[in-house]
Amino acid sequence: MIRYFFNRLLLIIPTLIGITICAFAFVRLLPGDPILAMAGEHGVTPERYEILKEQFGYNQPIWMQYFDYIGGVLHGDFGASISTKRPVIKEFMTLFPATVELSLVAMILATVVGIPAGIFAAVKRGTWIDQLMMGTALVGYSMPIFWWGLLLIIFFSGYLGWTPVSGRLDLRYFFPATTGFMLIDSLLAGKPDAFVSALRHLILPSIALGTIPLAVIARQTRSAMLEVLGEDYVRTARAKGLSPREVIGVHALRNALIPVVTTIGLQVGLLVAGAILTETIFAWPGIGKWMVESISKRDYPVVQGGLLLIALIVMAVNLIVDLLYAVINPRIRVK
Known part of the structure; x- marks a missing residue:
């Protein structure tokens, strides 16, 4: 059993490498420019455009961008969102x-x-x-x-x-997100009405x-x-x-x-x-x-x-x- 477990773990490595290549290639095959998408309707000057490209590393060759990305992943760094500037993992x-x-x-x-x-x-x-x-x-x-x-x-x-159209909870309820699971957090907060609300919001999405x-x-x-x-x-x-x-x-x-x-x-x-x-x-x-x-x-x-x-x-x-x-x-x- 132990040998089988480690053999399976070894098979995951080439699979992950293939996934990183596919993900890296997929986003770059999408039409559009991430810098222009980030700038929105206000646009960006050519000078500012070049500065942003260099800031995000998009002025480098594709192969160098890929290895920079892999190096970050191996250190637990999945990068930061271009739009929110927050780390992807968070x-x-x-x-x-x-x-x-x-x-x-x-x-x-x-x-x-x-x-x-x-x-x-x-x-x-x-x-x-x-x-x-x-x-x-x-x-x-x-x-x-x-x-x-x-x-x-x-x-x-x-x-x-009978059921809400969208969302996870009615707006009138608020409590700390201890676990991130709305059903559990509502019970931990001692709000059974919020639990019922969260459950009603779950019905249709879970059925679909x-x-x-x-x-x-x-x-x-x-x-x-x-x-x-x-x-x-x-x-x-x-x-x-x-x-x-x-x-x-x-x-x-x-x-x-x-x-x-x-x-x-x-x-x-x-x-x-x-x-x-x-x-x-x-x-x-x-x-x-x-x-x-x-x-x-x-x-x-x-x-x-x-x-x-x-x-x-x-x-x-x-x-x-x-x-x-x-x-x-x-x-x-x-x-």
Whole structure:
């Protein structure tokens, strides 16, 4: 297990190098000039333009800019935002809890609903219940997030008035941001009304973000359960007179969870990608909205640093998922 862990860590290094190259090249392929974008409608004189280029290092050759960037990253310096002048890592850590909170609620929703739906569809294989669940999952997987999010806003916020349209909390509430997680901070501040408000603001974004992972998890769970239910040890468990709950919950589900856990781990990257659209639609102040605004401003350090930090998080989660295999199924032994 230890050897496998370190081998996985070594594989992360070339992946990170490739990501830094892609991020560095991507922002420079965007049309527009970061200096002119920073100057805005007031513009900048040619002399001031050259001074700013030299200040930010954009007058150097591309390869030199890249190695300067890598040198800073190796020392923990992801640069400073061109527009706000704040360090990228500080802005990221300030906004990251909002994205984590939204992603966690979305993933909990997807897991709590998706796994039972997949199990039930597998047990009722070939019936109208199975077809209804898998058909619904296919529809959920096929819906674009931006379209689905707008439909949720129109119906639940506009027509019914049940949920807020955007943001994380009503403006009338204020309390210290101890952890950055609005649900936790509201409870720590002793404001249950603020907790309810934060929860109501989370409903629509989490549904919009969690729909596609829910559909994927449900379909994968059904497929894994159908494969496991045909194994000899499951037939033996049934022949011994065990109840259907014991057969499915103890013998079948634990072995079927291996590919499901893999799927859940892979959904982390999908959640980050979906968070960009979801946070933009619902004006959610997280790293997704931050990245979109930085791209429009041609804020090179923010885009580069944000992509690299997100990639690190996704790879760390996938590594943790790989290491969980042996915990879920004792038959797996990695040497």
